[in-house]
Amino acid sequence: MTTSAPTGTKKVSIEFRPHDKVTRVPSGMTIFNAANWIGLPIDSTCGAKGTCGKCKVRILRGNNGATAADRRIFTEEELAEGWRLSCRSEATSDVVCHVPRLMGNPKAALMGFDRHVILNANVYKIPLTLTPPTLEDQRSDYSRIRDALEPEGYAIDASLNLVRGLPGVLRRSQWQVTAVVVGNELVSVEEGDTSDRVYGLAFDIGTTTVVGMLIDLNSGAPVAVRSTLNGQAVQGADVISRISYTMLNEDGLSELNEVILRTLNSLISQLLEEGRVAPHEVYEVVTAGNATMQHLLLGVDPEAIGLEPFIPAVEDMVQASAQEVGLEILPQAQVHCLPYLGAYVGADLVAGLLATGLAQNEGVRLLVDVGTNGEIILGSAARTVATAAPAGPAFEGAQIQDGMRASEGAIEAVTITQTGIDLQVIGDVPPIGLCGSGLLDAVAQLRLSGLMLPSGRFVKADEASEIVAPDLARRIITDEEGRRSFVLAWPEESGGEKAIVLTQRDVRELQFAKGSIAGGIDVVMQELGIEDEDLVEIFLAGSFGSYINPQSARIIGLVPPVPVDRIKAVGNAAGEGAKIALLSFRERMVARSLPEIVEYHELSGRGDFNDSFLAVLQFPELDTIGLDPAGLDPTGLDSDGPDTVGLDTRAVADTV
């Protein structure tokens, strides 16, 4: 297993000529990585290992020391002229360099969210015709391959596993083989020319759901995509209970490691079957998951993540063989676990950053993964900060009286109409409960209707009948102890024996959850000195974030009140980012740099977070977020008025 990360906290500027592009990066970042950061292609076929000699730049100012790799590639004269390998040249002061034109146009594709990504997977297949050994040429089988690859710019290492198979493969193939190189590791030698079949896997390992993608690395196209529940759910629903499980059970860690491997291997077998791909044709894997999931996958004790001061065993990008990790593909295939930004801002968010390009673009953007743990990143190419806010399980429907996960029978969207209420239920069946997105919608629509005050309290039943139609007003009920609730579905509407209600306590739970995330957002906005109007876009990510109605998120104050078309549900950003890192070695280098670039702020114990949290517990007044309550007519008395109180949540839900 290997790990790697750039070094340095001081920033230096690098100017690329003749492209007239300038970037500021942490001191110690290589010029090659800095170019990748701003999407400037520099040639490479060795995965920045300093062996292919293609990433030449001419240093015009700054950074002048030559490395051993430079001396191997360049003549004395070229060195004196300033030629260096950009993948070896670390910028420790301001640099101006000249980048030669590429021989060909790099293949690029639109990926992630409007990202123009240069495709260059890190897997190389090189067909070789070897000269058979003779009494005069007594080189070993391995040397024969190494010598054939060297002129192509590959300096390789190989595992014992690979060497074990070499004698048979070379002789059976009559010395016509294909060498498969990942980075500088010779991972396979195959009979004949197999260069048209190259595959990789990208995984988004969520606490609840695991998504796997089998990708054709030649074309960049997904061959098969599957998802399944994370088998570790039995040992705990969230990361804290999984960490506790490893602490309380002697074999807890190995048990959870086996479970996640079973989950991944079962997905792999389905993906390979669907794609008609053999296990030995998969050469590289990229995983994105939160720190706990990746620790459990690697069999690394996550205990220190769960205890203050919350330290992961390793935050850099980890590379290991499939055999070491336990994945059932080519044993020598390379597995890369994307790095973390902090114990609670995991590789899933690093992948999200790749997919959105947030830390590489101009203009300030906000990325929020809404869940039990709200992960928040704010910034631009100039500066990016991240934090994690403990939101609790309300968004997943837990601790909500009639709450449930987003599965069949869950109310996922709510619209309050002139005459009553319209529910959208997963599976189009009678409702049996309320999931997180339905909870958000219900509260947002009640705020719009005037039935809920900014404090989160329901109005009294008699007040309700003055502001909404009688059918709607009678849905506010009061128990013997004076506690009010809102009936989303009467027993006859739910097809069950009891009504589905939203209680005052449920609303409080939601207020605490949204207060935590909105408080976290407030802290990072203050850190960057950003006002609401400065936000170019807000991305809602994660399995829950993708289903939130952006308008509802705005009405309850979960996100700043920017125009609703700037709030985008970005779906499985982590999976998309893992795919990008698999297909583009350059983007993977960007991911590797992110922990150095993004500033992580721990919220625990911060006084300003507590202040922000308390300040945003209330729901915003509608006029402060650009909505005019006077323009709404929930009673239906104004027949010319709109036929819904607020918004048609179905229409929005259909588009996300």
Ligand code: FES
């Ligand atoms: S030598 Fe290959 S990328 Fe630098």
